[in-house]
Amino acid sequence: MVLQRDDHRGQAVLGFDLESVAYLGSDEGRLALDEVAELPLTAASIVADIASVRARFADRAGVLVETVRLRRKAADKLPGTADWLFTDEALQQATAGAVAAHRARRLAGERVHDATCSIGTELAALADRADYVVGSDLDPVRLAMARHNLDRGGARVPLLRADALRPVTRDTVVLLDPARRSGGRRTFDPRAYSPPLDAVLDTYAGRGFVVKCAPGVDFAAVRRLGFAGEIEIVSHGGGVREACLWSAGLAPAGVTRRASILDRNEDLTDADPEDCPVAPAGRxxxxxxxxxxxxxxxxxxxxxxxxxxxxxxxxxxxxxxxxxxxxxxxxxxxxxxxxxxxxxxxxxxxxxxxxxxxxxxxxxxxxxxxxxxxxxxxxxxxxxxxxxxxxxxxxxxxxxxxxx
Missing domain, CATH: 3.30.2130 (VC0802-like)
Structure with a gap:
């Protein structure tokens, strides 16, 4: 069944339960999704389209229309996910495909535990590069979607339900992507993340970890929490996408700041030369x-x-x-x-x-x-x-x- 709630703007938002995920992943559900995908679902047609889907699939209409809509939204951000399952919030939070691939390249050969794996975006990128990959999340619906998504992509990754602040692996690099919204609104205080950044740093002190943060995270605030590794800023498609914290053991010696420009395959660090004059404008x-x-x-x-x-x-x-x-x-x-x-x-x-x-x-x-x-x-x-x-x-x- 599909669940419905209101977002912070008072608009209806569809959610999914385990039964609806199982249906969407079944042969019956896949055929229904193919049929709904033939509809335009535009602003001009949406009322008539939903009526048509409801007449054909009754109470399954909501999850079918929402899944087709989310797959269309994901096409540019997450290439190769045409048959994935999403929630709206999970898609908004998902790391762009190019950014996830970049991080996976940096983690090549490592044993990695994605402790906030959500619908599996990072796991899919890591599967072919890391030496070993395991994923966990507290949300059973997102875990079920991740299992579907990874299976469809041919990636066999162990998944389990676990709290990111209660370690369930040893000798792994822990990857975390804390939620950065509180009460439906974006938060800029890293202590208000979920899980909070200060708690993450305490929990994984002494271990290798990678933590995705908001692009505008306050560097000084992060340092005050005790973080001593590398802060990487990543841009793609002409815009800054994220900040990423790399524990000291995963960063080159002496590097505390990095800029990674994916469109040009270029990165700079604060260990690079910085001799630069000040002069009037040239050409x-x-x-x-x-x-x-x-x-x-x-x-x-x-x-x-x-x-x-x-x-x-x-x-x-x-x-x-x-x-x-x-x-x-x-x-x-x-x-x-x-x-x-x-x-x-x-x-x-x-x-x-x-x-x-x-x-x-x-x-x-x-x-x-x-x-x-x-x-x-x-x-x-x-x-x-x-x-x-x-x-x-x-x-x-x-x-x-x-x-x-």
Missing amino acids: WIVDPDGAVVRAGLVRHYAARHGLWQLDPEIAYLSGDRLPDGVRGFEVLEQVAYQEKRLRQALAAHDAGALEILVRGVDVDPDALRRRLKARGGTALSVVVTRLGSGTASRATAFLCRPSR
Whole structure:
């Protein structure tokens, strides 16, 4: 049977019980899912589609429609999961396929216990790389879904119901992905995770562990809890996806921060060189990947790629050539940031569509774009930033042509 509750917005949310998971995994359920998958289930058709499914499958309609809907949502995030089972919350929390594969590569050859395995996303990635894999979770429905999902993928992984704060394995690297919502709302305090990060660190002190955290986790707060290993920031698809804590024994000596840019197969650490000058803008301005900025490795990135900083406190970089595959902004003109002067400069360049990037200056890019009212035919980028400090500080705007 399908269960129903309300989320924090008061909207109906479908849940699953063990009986509905068993039905969906049966031959009868698979055939029903194939039939429902033929329906459009769009905003325009959903009422009629649900009526049709209800007439055909009675009280199974809810789990069938929800499963088809979730599989469609999962297609981009989790390739190769067309026949998986999900709950809505589990899909939202699931690690993106590319990120899970990256973590599995780092854990290749290890014995790994995923102690918050949920529906099995991390286990599926680990199965072909780790020396041994076992999964556990407190939620019996998610465990049943994980068993279905892993079996469908051909991965034979032992699964058991267990509390992540009550260790059930020895001599394994423990992987944990604490829930980061409380009362339906996202929490930024690592002590409010479920299980709490401080309890996780106490429970697995002296063992190898990997803990997935929110991208915006406070590094200082994590250190105050006693964590002394590597904090990795991972980006994929143009956005920062997560922070990940690697216990000291799983990180190279001397590494406490890492930025992993999966789209370019590039990573940097705080053990890399960081010799980087500060100088006026050259031909290009580069806005480093969010993982680099979040990990505090802007100078390291600049040193690797022959770039320099425009200001020692600002993340924008400059150089006379772009790093391979990196989008940049070719400087056409530099003006003091005053809206009247900027509007005049934009008019002189026949600017129309504007992309506005801001660092270090209290400017709302969308509001500024509306006020500038550029009407020309040339698409340009405007980089607004602060240069200098103290009384010498000044807001500056760069009119640029984007590389792509």
